[in-house]
Amino acid sequence: MTLALLETNLATTFVTSETGRIVSEDEPGLPPGPRLYLAGCRYGTRVRLRHDVDDETARIIEALVAREGPWVDPATDPACLAEMLARLTPVESVSRSILYRLPHGLTQEAGATILRGDTAEGRAWLARLAESGMPQHLLDAGFLGAGDFWEPWCVALEEETIAAMAFAARIGQQAAEVGVYTFPGFRGRGLAAAVTAAWSGLAELVDRPLFYSTSVTNLSSQRVAARLGLPVFGAAMRVT
Template sequence: MNHTNENEPIARELMEQHVRAMFRHDDDMRIRTINEPWPGEKPAPRFFLGRTIDGSVVWRIRHDVPERLAGQLKALVENEPIILSNIQTKPKHYADYMSLLQADHSTSGPCYLISRQTKPTKQTVSIISDNIAELSLSGFEWLIKEIDYDQPCVGLLHGNRVASVCRSVRITPDAHEAGLETLDEFRGRGYAAAVVAGWAAEVYKKGALPLYSTSWENTSSQRVASKLELSCYGVNFTIW
């Protein structure tokens, strides 16, 4: 697993870009909703903690978390270890965060930056509203409704059928988060890595950073990150 190099933004900056891409914020920097590019709004998690490989911490709370509770969470965040030596380690105050928020569910996983040098090893195609009708979308029928919102969208074709897709599922002017889908019957062929690389190149053309994050449980997604030798800048932790 690679880490960011001196020619890339520092880890804290990348984590800030990540949380801004993931959630919509109010003027007080409280998070309100998930930053999906298509119509509709879903509530953001109540607590977000991003720990980086350089020891920085980026955190957010939802707008409806009471001030007293926010203060208790802040005190715990400020006492998190300075250096993240093992990104798979739970936050130091994991149990306290869960207890304070009376939560029984959390999510966590690694966050990556895709390098400009990452290139697809297979031919990919940009999927846009002008060409989507020409493609076979069996298994990807839902893409028709989203195609105008989740650009760039890059696919890999098996014949004329879309077998794998990577698209922008969280978007800001500075960063895009990848959304990756590969049909079950086409997995294990390197298609996912190819579309992620192709998508990243299109995001860079827009002057934004291509970010890729996943969960610890999603081992197939982590294999894609490993195959592409993506730069890990930290790990996120959310309580819903």
């Protein structure tokens, strides 16, 4: 069951070719994916190579991964990491993340008004925002317009100020992954957990497995997962 969940997560993370190569990230704008992506759980490990990695290198790396046991701990290196990196030289970066399963219909005390994008109220609010222009604190965080509210979404409002938001970082027919952002000045108050919980209850998501992931260095995001009691099901590594 967990290995199937890992494969569903992989299918939601990337756009792939017919041969299983990474073409791009499966998110708005379709940015290029990593040259290598490794995902593991206690039932097994899966590797994906980008389309521009030559076939011989891809075969060697796939064989290295296949002969090893499951990689489950993002705090430790897979035994074959050094050999994989040598095949991919030059390497710019290696990053690791924790994969969580996000149950549907979580509840969490908000301490703020939660506005959902799938309601008439939410749609009217977003239309007003698009007409009046993005507040400066959203622009400072890189949100350029209403199109950056990737559907489905929900926000936490302090009076009329957006304090935190949850949105579909990735969504496909098989599954969806939440993206969460709390704006400076509102952090440390549990709002990220509140909007994540609200997002998990959106009607559009009810038939899809839901995921939450975070870098091993992002302790605040890990605290959100802990506050919500999210179960860890795997680990991932990106090589660029």
